[in-house]
Amino acid sequence: MSVSETRDKIQKEISAYVKNLDNVIKSTGLPVVNDQKTGNPIWVGVREITLRYQFPVKKVSKFFEGLKEGKLLATKCQKCGTIYFPPQDDCPKCRVSNLEWIEMPKEGEVIAFTVVNVKPTSFSHYSDYVVGIVRISNGVNVLGWIKGNNVKVGSKVKLEVVRREPEGYLTYVFNVV
Amino acid sequence: MRNVAIVGTGHSKFGVRNDVSMQELAWEAVKQALEEANLEQKDIQYFVVGNVGMWSAEELPAVVVGEYCDLTPKGTMRVEAACATGSAAIRDAYQAIKAGEIDVALVVGVEQMSQSPNPQVIELIGRAGNYFWEFENFGLTFPGYYALYASAYMAKYGMKEEDLGSVAVKNHYYGARNPYAQFQKEITMEEYLKSKPVAQPLKLLDSSPITDGAAALILASEEVARKITDSPVWIVSQGVASGTANLSRRTDFTGIEASYVAAKEAYKRAKIDFSDAWRYFDVADVHDCFTIAEIMAYEDLGFAKRGEGHLMARNGETYIGGKIPVNVDGGLKAKGHPIGATGVSMAVSITRQLLYRAHKGTQADIRNGMGITHNVGGTGHYAYITIYSTRRPSS
8 A cells, every 4th residue: 555545544534533523513512422432421632733743864964875875874983983873973972073974784683573563553554564673794783674584583684775665765674685 | 868758659540541531530549649648738849740641632741630639839840751750750759858858749640541542652652762763764663662672582592472471461360359450350371372463472462551540659758757657668769770762772682771770779779689689579560561571670670580581480480479479460461551650550559568458369478578669661761660668768
């Protein structure tokens, strides 16, 4: 199912619910319904909020440039040598900024994983997905989706930059070798 | 620094509580605590409200609760530390009294998660890790975070599904005997094994439910506590720690580092030896939002050696009469997990245990007069360990 199809489906459910509520208000003069399980009267809020957050990515914009070149980038403090993933442009230990950008190696090993069966609504258009933590060959952990059959703790995986469909944005995935 | 005692406790029935509003729910617990302490609102100098919110409509819950409970114009604040919110609220009042600023404070933890539909609640909790790097891109759910730990623990120590199941079976056994619990029903291992996967290897019966509930405590300085009650329960010490928001930045996925750090701090203050910590306590309430969390808690608290927590569960050592009774109020698994109320509920359970006031079939044997609560926020984003005793602390 595409993102807009999922949205339409959810919006349709909301519309049906709101229409039902409109009828309740019309006939009783109040937005009060009885809960299906407990029978308790519930006031259903008539105000609604839909929200998408906007987060600044300027200081780590190189990371996103890296994805365009098929690379997963991390930052490295030239003073203390700490590698940061997720990348950050400040090393709080040394109190220096403008860290060096380095490419992460592609090979790694699964150290923990799960199959998400009950999904958040905003992920409901995907089939069950595997999320894992992979220890990359440079010793840094990266969390991401793992593709392939029979994922296990200890599975060898290889990182790949892909487009996340159906949204179509660049992200990374681990494929079982 | 002064000693601080618990002089009143209150607890609502947990579960889907859409028969009351959030402030009415808070009042159920506050009223009980005031009656137990035989105090009036004018005696309360300060109150703290633990509430995570998001799913419920009121944005300023401390004020709404204060107004409904007739606590206005006393000073207040809303506290948030994810699932450890209740313990954080206790900390704020505890420190204010300890420091000598006030003598009597009320702590109320309240959460009404059913104000939002379940899918929205699942969505909101899932966002409680690191938003951008874990949720926006990879859609981890809250059970998913703990499932990562379960998979790593199973691989390293050979834990079986049934070991996790034995935690759920125990907690339901005690939940069935707790009239405040959401699920007052025992489960069998067979039912456990057949239950639906949520985030493999975790199943529905590994998971605590979405819950409404409230719990309250009245804390007092030693001098005032002596006037209020002849059976105070003292807060001996508290340890606090934090973990990274990004799970990937943690080193080990078989234990919760923040719990271990907080436990060591609490033990040091209470002069408790980590390696046989269980000998000091008659009863413990640990954070079992998922069964794996309880098993890791056994180890992070020093009740079991590393890699042996699941054996403790397998051998039934945490039932009453065992090595150390754990979650004999049903735990989060069966009692329910109204996020902001949980830490306060744990304190109420342990206080009542130490005073021999637990519900029939859930009372542990009290020999040392000491109990402990272990309350984790997120997946080790926050950890609060609190030690309680019927004996007055020496410091």
